[in-house]
Amino acid sequence: GAFEIGTRNVALTVTKSALVLSDGVNLINPKAIPGATVQYCLLVHNGTLLTPANGVGLSDVVPANTTYVPGSISIGLPGGTCVLLGSTEDDDDSDSGETDGFTAAFNAGTKTVSANVGTVLGLGSVAVAFKVTIN
Numbered sequence: 001g002a003f004e005i006g007t008r009n010v011a012l013t014v015t016k017s018a019l020v021l022s023d024g025v026n027l028i029n030p031k032a033i034p035g036a037t038v039q040y041c042l043l044v045h046n047g048t049l050l051t052p053a054n055g056v057g058l059s060d061v062v063p064a065n066t067t068y069v070p071g072s073i074s075i076g077l078p079g080g081t082c083v084l085l086g087s088t089e090d091d092d093d094s095d096s097g098e099t100d101g102f103t104a105a106f107n108a109g110t111k112t113v114s115a116n117v118g119t120v121l122g123l124g125s126v127a128v129a130f131k132v133t134i135n
Helices: none
Strands: 012-022 037-046 053-061 066-068 074-079 082-088 103-107 112-120 125-134
Touching: 012 053, 037 053, 037 082, 037 112, 053 125, 082 125, 112 125
Parallel strands: none
Antiparallel strands: 012 037, 037 125, 053 112, 066 125, 074 082, 074 125, 103 112
């Protein structure tokens, strides 16, 4: 028997986008004004064909002059406005009660959203979305 310990090179890219979902004034083309809800999307893509990326974690600081929307973190397959097929995560990073393999948390002290997306398969992508309200 033999085993291998080491790392493999993977080509991970992460892109961040923002989408104003609503502003309480404009129904068709909402603007980034006080009271507006903005969805941030973090998309991680593994550009390596045959090598999965294991233990992938993402974190993002909630922008100044915004307030995190509790319970708004979702993780899953990308599509639509960010996460097409996925699940809503709770705001703590506990594995208890989690059945989808993902965990996520919001740290109010550091205003940081973090997500553990686990393994991103070769040529695969995973999306993490969360919402904020503009103060």
